[in-house]
Amino acid sequence: MRAQFVLSEIGVGLRRNLTMTIAVIVSVALSLTLAGAGLLLRTQVNQMKDFWYGKVEVSIFLCGKSDKVPSCAGGEVNNEQREGLKAELSRMPLVKKVYYESKQEAFKHFNDTNKDSPLSGNITADQLPESYRVKLKDATKYQVVASAFAGRPGVQSVQDQRKILEPFFKLLKNAQYAAYGVMGFMLLVAILLIVNTARVSAFSRRRETGIMRLVGASNLYIQLPFIMESAIAGLLGGVLASGLLSTGFFFGVKKGLGQQFNAFELIGWGPVLTTLPLLVAFGVLMSAIASFFTLLKYLKV
Structure with missing residues (x-):
């Protein structure tokens, strides 16, 4: 009721x-x-x-002949510097994988992604830097790699693709x-x-x-x-x-x-x-x- x-x-x-x-x-x-x-x-x-963030990479661009930054005062990166950077990257626990991109590979990649750009016909392979593309286990810890390699002899710059996103x-x-x-x-x-x-x-x-x-x-x-x-x-x-x-x-x-x-x-x-x-x-x-x-x-x- x-x-x-x-x-x-x-x-x-x-x-x-x-x-x-x-x-x-x-x-x-x-x-x-x-x-x-x-x-x-x-x-x-x-x-x-x-x-x-699982796809982004840290790019370590190596010195070329015409680079004017202080870390490139010794000229283009030599083989000893190149191999030393690779060995140090491979030893870092944070690094998942390291890819080396030569000037020719960088040039091919540039042409593939900029087919319609007026710059594509004016850029040569020698004008593009060689680099190490580093995939990290944790993309948020980019600063660990940046502080370890930025300003090193043979390193032009360190860039994180995360900044683009x-x-x-x-x-x-x-x-x-x-x-x-x-x-x-x-x-x-x-x-x-x-x-x-x-x-x-x-x-x-x-x-x-x-x-x-x-x-x-x-x-x-x-x-x-x-x-x-x-x-x-x-x-x-x-x-x-x-x-x-x-x-x-x-x-x-x-x-x-x-x-x-x-x-x-x-x-x-x-x-x-x-x-x-x-x-x-x-x-x-x-x-x-x-x-x-x-x-x-x-x-x-």
Whole structure:
């Protein structure tokens, strides 16, 4: 009988505040969709970092005849310096593999990657430096190699391909922060709507709650219908957010970027399916907790 009464009170409350309940559901759905998108973007950025950082190399360019840097004051790198660098690189625990690229190989690589460039016909093999391409076990420890070989006799410069990727990842991280900022704003709007809906619902049923108090109903029993109303709105908002996020992922990533952009592997359905239950649970908890604290102030029982 008590459960039936609570359910009937929930139905009454939802009907009385239908427009506000719909506003709560939409606000919760939008904020949680942005939250899920931010989480998926973070997963994608981390996966991209693992993919690209696993491919980047540290390039140790050796001195040529015309190099004017102090480390090349002795002229073009000689065989003793070349072999000494290779031996030292091979002994470093951080180094996974060392590739030697001659001037001719560098020239071929330059022509292959710059076929349409006007410079391709004006560059000769002697103008390009020979180098050691070093693949590290941990690409984030580039400075260990740089400090060990930068400025050494026979070494023109040490470059890390990671620097090329950093601006791109910084842009993605800023986009992630922007998504979190908009998400925070939408969550605030949703919480304010939940608070206002609970307050209006409590005010509109003050006579019923007064009667329940007179017949000895407990505080939790009186508050439960209001909390459940908010929880149901949060549940529907979480379910709607899950649908929006899944639809956006399917058409935007799988059918969009996934078929037009294959420079790296995009995340699959695994992270999405892991995120969806979190959105639903957070929607329910956020709504129920916001309603509970609102009733402590506005529902005098």
